[in-house]
Amino acid sequence: MTICALCRVTLDFLKSTYNVDTAYLDTKFDETNGQCEGNIVRGIISLLRTSQMKGINPWLYSITVKTIASANTKTDLKEMFKEESHFDSESFIGGSKLIMKRYQSTLDAIIKSDNYDQGRKTFGEMLHTIQDFYSHTNYIELEYKSPSNVLGKRIFRENEFASINTRTCISCDDEQCQINTNFDENIRQTKLLTSGYFIPIGFNLFKKFKPKGKCSHGGSFDSTH
Secondary structure (H helix, E strand, C coil): CHHHHHHHHHHHHHHHHHCCCCHHHHCCEECCCCEECCCHHHHHHHHHHHHCCCCCCHHHHHHHHHHHHHHHHHHHHHCCCCHHHHCHHHCHHHHHHHHHHHHHHHHHHHHHCCCHHHHHHHHHHHHHHHHHHHHHECCCCCCCCCCCCCCCCCCCCHHHECCCCCCCECCCCHHHHHHCCCECHHHHHHCCECECECCECCCCCCCCCCCCCCCECCCCCECCC
8 A cells, every 4th residue: 555655656746747648547446444445556657758847767666666665664673662653552642743854854864964774764664654554543433524624743642642541432242233333422522543453462571561441453473462
């Protein structure tokens, strides 16, 4: 999905800035789920070659996309236990701080150090945290229709997410959880953000326990549910 998103942004940029006809490649995207066809990068490289735009290296584009996407994916392994990297365990302050920090680090790597490779890697890591905000929290379930106006701009305030003592989830079995939301009604009414707690199996002796009434991240590696 990261590669598809980068390619989508690329085509939008080429269309708006250089007035390039991207109609054929636009058909390679499924707007309902953010997916795209596997040959989309090659298609953009071909478009860049034929358009011959100054300052744009078609071959470097492929490396750029792959570097960003790889750094994004590796964040799950390198920072598995960093709650703020994934907005796990209601780490809204830490997560929003990390996004701002990595955005600035990306700019510094490019502008101050002329280190584009490091800039791409840091940018990919930042994208991972942004993506996890939408997939690991209840932002979508609260029926927000547009991207968050907080991410990358400021730090979340404490009155925007559930406190440690606020009940956020009710118990349900696997089948019930798939059919109905298990968020506490108070969370829906107050539109407070929350996220699941994640403690890997085998590490629950070393990390804090999930507070009572909180949601679990879920999955086969999570010991909190």
